[in-house]
Amino acid sequence: MTIYPKSRIHGQSEPHFPGDRHRLRRPIDRSDTRLVRRDQHLLQAGAPIAHPWLVVAGMLKSYRLDADGEEQVLDFHVPGDIIGLEAVVQATADHSIIALDTCNVRALPADVSAVDATEAESYTQMIIDGMYQEILRLTRRLNMSVEPTDQRLAGWLLEFSEAQRRRGLKPYEFRLPMRRRDLALYLGLATETLSRAFTRLRNRGLVAVNNYEIRILDAEGLGALAGKDREAAHADQAKG
Amino acid sequence: MTIYPKSRIHGQSEPHFPGDRHRLRRPIDRSDTRLVRRDQHLLQAGAPIAHPWLVVAGMLKSYRLDADGEEQVLDFHVPGDIIGLEAVVQATADHSIIALDTCNVRALPADVSAVDATEAESYTQMIIDGMYQEILRLTRRLNMSVEPTDQRLAGWLLEFSEAQRRRGLKPYEFRLPMRRRDLALYLGLATETLSRAFTRLRNRGLVAVNNYEIRILDAEGLGALAGKDREAAHADQAKG
DNA sequence: CGGATGCTTGAAGCTGCTCAAGTGAAGTGG
DNA sequence: CCACTTCACTTGAGCAGCTTCAAGCATCCG
Incomplete structure (x- = not known):
């Protein structure tokens, strides 16, 4: 790499x-x-x-x-x-x-x-x-593909962030080049489900979302969510 | 190949x-x-x-x-x-x-x-x-991984059948070498869900299932199910 | 024969999908 | 410069499929 x-x-x-x-x-x-x-x-x-x-x-x-x-x-x-x-x-x-x-x-x-x-x-x-x-x-x-929605999105955001960093761009502040629909199909979700996932991550203070502008506020929190086992993630999603 | x-x-x-x-x-x-x-x-x-x-x-x-x-x-x-x-x-x-x-x-x-x-x-x-x-x-x-359960199993069975044929073995009558659990995890399903899927395919007369012994009774029907778009598959699953 | 293992079936709960309406941003024409 | 259209994202409600928990069976083997 x-x-x-x-x-x-x-x-x-x-x-x-x-x-x-x-x-x-x-x-x-x-x-x-x-x-x-x-x-x-x-x-x-x-x-x-x-x-x-x-x-x-x-x-x-x-x-x-x-x-x-x-x-x-x-x-x-x-x-x-x-x-x-x-x-x-x-x-x-x-x-x-x-x-x-x-x-x-x-x-x-x-x-x-x-x-x-x-x-x-x-x-x-x-x-x-x-x-x-x-x-x-x-x-x-x-x-x-077997992970729950929020975990999937969190994992992908961190991957994208890492790719940004590798390319010498800001890792915690970037613009998504693809539409929601594309990202949703990529993650194997409905567009609406992806939208809701963004909202949940935002409500938890993990990211700031403005259309295609993304700011990662709590990379550690995202990582914890992404790496988390399914039951724990479910529990979080409920209270989130 | x-x-x-x-x-x-x-x-x-x-x-x-x-x-x-x-x-x-x-x-x-x-x-x-x-x-x-x-x-x-x-x-x-x-x-x-x-x-x-x-x-x-x-x-x-x-x-x-x-x-x-x-x-x-x-x-x-x-x-x-x-x-x-x-x-x-x-x-x-x-x-x-x-x-x-x-x-x-x-x-x-x-x-x-x-x-x-x-x-x-x-x-x-x-x-x-x-x-x-x-x-x-x-x-x-x-x-x-985005297909519904029955479609997934039907597709996999046909793939396995084809592999059998290529290897000079009976394509429509074989013994699965893996446990249900392994196959379920492979297909990204719970063991119980896979079991129910087998039951549904059996009830529809598509396959005969006896533990690990599988007999494909209606390859065409399986193919129709596997290749079917999601809504149609859902409808089938409901009435099946 | 009895224990173990794994498959099947049942019931309940929850996640994600679909359908549908609402909102916001961007671009067009008057 | 501002109404109007369009397109995409967001939010809401209802539904369906899959998972989980739990119990019942069958098969295998000591």
Whole structure:
């Protein structure tokens, strides 16, 4: 896991994260980068995919439609993530990926045995690491899927906060780039349930919520809630 | 995905699957295989892991204990699966793996760049394929986690049936190697809820259940239930 | 045969979903 | 610059499914 240097914050409330670009592991080769604007698709499920992409800036959402046409949000992707990993195995994209804000992505080689994408490690190793990261993420989400609502949201907020910190942004004060609906589908909840969960956390003084602006007031309290066993969480939810 | 040849069934009701051995892609090198008996651990979460393993025979369960000491069943592993993939990335096992019956596993190289494990593909490709399969499995489970109980069980039964078929065993008549509790935790349900779900499927004439012996009576009906959108499934569950 | 283990069934309670209305913010046109 | 529309988030009420607690059975094994 790459630890990004802490640095001055700027562009905090903007829809994209211009501060990220200079933190990349190596300068961008403009020839193989692509700009994706808000609500634009980078990939479509079932469509051909030639190679994986490295997220350079912005945030993307990957999703797919199930048999009923219901949207299932699979993941949010931040700079440093490799997306479209299935390209090294097959020629068809598994899921659709759409930009939540202005994004910058860099094309990666289609051939796993290609030489160095970075100076540090082989491309093969990079792909394997990327896949392993995805396995970890999925496993974590699977664990979360059995937790009660408030615990789920608390855990996710802390994860997001940690991601902010790693990227050199304010960990306790940020703007969510996705709509409630997206976050709800990601967490496996109804939009209304998520909204109520936010309200409960706010009423307990754990977070301050203003639309998409989030401020974490009591990280320790959030952690206690997130890590708590289910009965205790239930008790809290009742009295909260 | 390897398609195993269809062949005569034998050893159907035995706790292990002796018929599998000769279907392996290449003869077993006895020097690096290991026998794991029922309830014996192959790996412990947090303990050192030197290399991945290839499941040769039997079925294993991977799980981990969450903060409360509650068991979370992550996956069941059948012959052909590669387990302990994290070994190519780190030296510590992510989760515990225990044998559900008498199992045979073969040690794989720790170094990704090792030469040929099989004639067909490079070891690197084999690892990448294994990881991709795991990503697909996890994604499928994540999708299932938002489905209602009966739909979840129906879907899983069909998956298991398909796995049986691929391995040359009877697809519509088999013995579950895991306890109800394990299957319930795997599906993210309470044991009682799973039991009731079995009863409902039985009452509808979709399956015949006798303890661990399962017979699929109406695969089409199961498929309709599994693929059905949620409202329709709810309606069915009410009248079922 | 008796004890143990695990599956099944029953009843009650609670969480989260659905349907529905209310509120607030952002953008448009007069 | 301000009404008006729109869209999304919030809040409310009712309902349904799942879990929990508890008891009843079946199967296995000493």
